[in-house]
Amino acid sequence: MPLKLANFEMMDDVELARRAARREALAVRIITTRNNQRLFRTAWSVLRHHADAEDVVQEAYLKAFSSIESFSGKSSLSTWLTRIVYNTAIDRQRAIKRRQKELQKKDVAVLDDYQSGYSMESISRSPESEIIRKQFSELLKQSVARLPDEYRSVFVLRDIEGLSISETADSLQVKEATVKSRLFRARRDIRKNLELKFETIFTDTIKFAGADCDAMTNRVLAALGIQS
Numbered sequence: 559m560p561l562k563l564a565n566f567e568m569m570d571d572v573e574l575a576r577r578a579a580r581r582e583a584l585a586v587r588i589i590t591t592r593n594n595q596r597l598f599r600t601a602w603s604v605l606r607h608h609a610d611a612e613d614v615v616q617e618a619y620l621k622a623f624s625s626i627e628s629f630s631g632k633s634s635l636s637t638w639l640t641r642i643v644y645n646t647a648i649d650r651q652r653a654i655k656r657r658q659k660e661l662q663k664k665d666v667a668v669l670d671d672y673q674s675g676y677s678m679e680s681i682s683r684s685p686e687s688e689i690i691r692k693q694f695s696e697l698l699k700q701s702v703a704r705l706p707d708e709y710r711s712v713f714v715l716r717d718i719e720g721l722s723i724s725e726t727a728d729s730l731q732v733k734e735a736t737v738k739s740r741l742f743r744a745r746r747d748i749r750k751n752l753e754l755k756f757e758t759i760f761t762d763t764i765k766f767a768g769a770d771c772d773a774m775t776n777r778v779l780a781a782l783g784i785q786s
Contacts, residue, residue: 563588571635579627583784590619590775593636596719597643598766598774600729603714604647605654606703612774614650618643619778633728640721640729644711651707701751709744716741 566574566584577585597618601611622642629638702710702718715726716737727734766774779785 570631572629572631575626575629575631575635578623581782581784583779586623586779586782586784587775589635589639590778591771593639594771594774595766596636596715597639598770599714599719600640600643600711601647603702603711604644604651604707606710610650610654611647612770614647615643615774616777616781618646619774620781621646623778623782634725637725637728640715641731644730697752698748701748704751705744705747709740709747712737712740713744713748717745 561584563584566577566588569577569585574585574589578589594615597615598611601614601618602608605611605614618639622639629635702713705713711730712726715721715729716723721729723734723737727737730737
């Protein structure tokens with residue numbers, strides 16, 4: 559008798575990974591649904607651009623599922639996926655910067671057009687901003703986007719996504735002391751920019767849920783050739 563969704567919901571990470579390696583649709587769907595928002599936020603913390611972050615998450619999922627049989631359970635499946643997404647986002651960021659340099663050498667006017675796609679204005683028009691109803695949430699998002707890269711990723715994973723210090727360090731492959739130092743500086747810079755308390759509005763910021771989450775899961779299943 560085929561297993562039902564409830565059976566998959568009760569599986570531990572190693573068993574879910576084993577089932578996903580066998581391309582069982584429910585296992586893949588549960589893994590992606592549980593992790594879509596965290597992984598999107600991780601990618602956004604590096605790239606600060608909605609479309610690029612979505613592309614990176616999908617690319618990272620395909621990388622992960624192509625080698626998921628190697629998952630041993632030494633860390634949580636979420637942490638394992640977060641590490642892959644973060645590294646994929648860093649690679650994409652480097653590629654963007656290389657492209658910018660190439661364009662700069664060829665034509666400054668072309669560079670200006672290219673860079674406009676990555677401006678704060680474009681971020682404020684991105685889909686996630688439409689569901690952020692309060693002006694304060696938008697100001698926070700912009701403040702996070704202005705953080706230096708290494709501070710931003712720590713802040714998003716620790717304070718927005720709620721990972722522990724050790725989980726954040728594991729995901730980013732840095733020392734726990736480095737996480738604490740970067741987090742302190744990120745919080746200080748954001749408080750300086752906002753001059754307001756911000757602890758209660760994180761869950762309204764940089765959302766990736768509902769239709770976005772479902773669409774990502776369905777794209778990953780289709781890319782893996784799995785019928786749900």
